Amino acid sequence: MSVVTATPPAGIANANQSNSRKVLLSVRDVLKVYGSREAVTRALDDVSFDICEGEFVGVMGPSGSGKSTLLNCISTIDTVTSGSIILNGRDITQLRSRQLSKFRRDDLGFIFQDANLLDTLTGFENIALALTIKGEKADAVRTKVERTATLLGVTDVLRKYPRQMSGGQRQRVAAARAIVADPKLVLADEPTGALDSRNAAVLLETLEVLNTKLHATIMMVTHDAVAASYADRILFIKDGKLFNELRRGDNSRTDFYQRILEVQAFLSGKQGSSSAVGFVASHVTALGN
Ligand SMILES: Nc1ncnc2c1ncn2[C@@H]1O[C@H](COP(=O)(O)OP(=O)(O)OP(=O)(O)O)[C@@H](O)[C@H]1O
Numbered sequence: 001m002s003v004v005t006a007t008p009p010a011g012i013a014n015a016n017q018s019n020s021r022k023v024l025l026s027v028r029d030v031l032k033v034y035g036s037r038e039a040v041t042r043a044l045d046d047v048s049f050d051i052c053e054g055e056f057v058g059v060m061g062p063s064g065s066g067k068s069t070l071l072n073c074i075s076t077i078d079t080v081t082s083g084s085i086i087l088n089g090r091d092i093t094q095l096r097s098r099q100l101s102k103f104r105r106d107d108l109g110f111i112f113q114d115a116n117l118l119d120t121l122t123g124f125e126n127i128a129l130a131l132t133i134k135g136e137k138a139d140a141v142r143t144k145v146e147r148t149a150t151l152l153g154v155t156d157v158l159r160k161y162p163r164q165m166s167g168g169q170r171q172r173v174a175a176a177r178a179i180v181a182d183p184k185l186v187l188a189d190e191p192t193g194a195l196d197s198r199n200a201a202v203l204l205e206t207l208e209v210l211n212t213k214l215h216a217t218i219m220m221v222t223h224d225a226v227a228a229s230y231a232d233r234i235l236f237i238k239d240g241k242l243f244n245e246l247r248r249g250d251n252s253r254t255d256f257y258q259r260i261l262e263v264q265a266f267l268s269g270k271q272g273s274s275s276a277v278g279f280v281a282s283h284v285t286a287l288g289n
Pocket residue numbers: 034035041042043061062063064065066067068069070
């Protein structure tokens with residue numbers, strides 16, 4: 001088993017390092033098997049890592065590597081075959097149905113590829129929904145929605161319906177909805193997948209604001225190295241296993257982006273430079289995979 005922890009040295013982290021920030025999410029020895037007998041897929045194969053409070057972590061890997069399965073297990077949409085997922089000290093793989101709904105409502109915020117706003121509600125009502133369901137008072141709802149909308153630059157679409165917003169505005173309203181109730185963990189699944197590059201950049205800057213100003217802990221699955229370069233740390237998955245980890249450290253986003261591309265090239269077997277291969281391969285050994 002290799003355990004990737006959240007210690008923040010620059011560059012690539014080794015296994016089993018201690019950390020100073022509080023661990024929010026701890027994924028331990030997670031195995032997820034689909035199918036049976038002849039058609040068994042180990043979608044997650046002994047995966048272990050930690051995410052600390054306030055971290056912005058990207059998850060990357062080739063198609064079919066297990067990224068969505070991992071996100072689905074953490075969001076409790078899917079169940080693990082074995083292993084544990086501890087969020088804020090509680091093993092969420094053990095929750096029963098009523099606790100599960102409460103956990104998803106209170107502890108998680110979701111941002112999907114499509115904004116998934118409710119068409120019959122205005123921007124304000126879409127953002128307010130999580131608070132209204134929780135039974136918060138109207139004044140508190142208004143204050144929180146307006147504060148979040150201001151931070152994310154969507155105050156001018158609060159009265160509009162989703163069909164009257166641009167794709168980028170819809171995604172930022174979705175980001176506001178994900179964060180307004182102050183969830184412990186924001187899960188983003190290809191959040192820029194349906195956006196053009198300008199709107200993608202705005203959304204990524206929005207996630208950066210959520211992370212740096214509101215100290216939101218974010219876990220984002222993405223194929224896109226540009227999107228990933230906004231994160232503090234990238235976990236790379238290959239064939240259901242945690243393959244490697246990159247940290248931005250003090251590097252510029254451009255440098256981080258280049259390093260992400262190198263690992264991506266290695267993972268997809270398209271690496272051109274032998275230095276990139278050596279660079280990655282030496283650290284694969286460090287993780288023990
Ligand atoms: N419900 C299922 N039944 C059987 N196999 C599944 C199921 N869901 C996923 N898998 C398999 O598990 C593996 C991981 O799938 P997963 O969707 O997690 O990959 P991914 O990394 O998210 O891929 P992509 O980038 O293409 O979305 C794949 O081999 C996939 O075929």
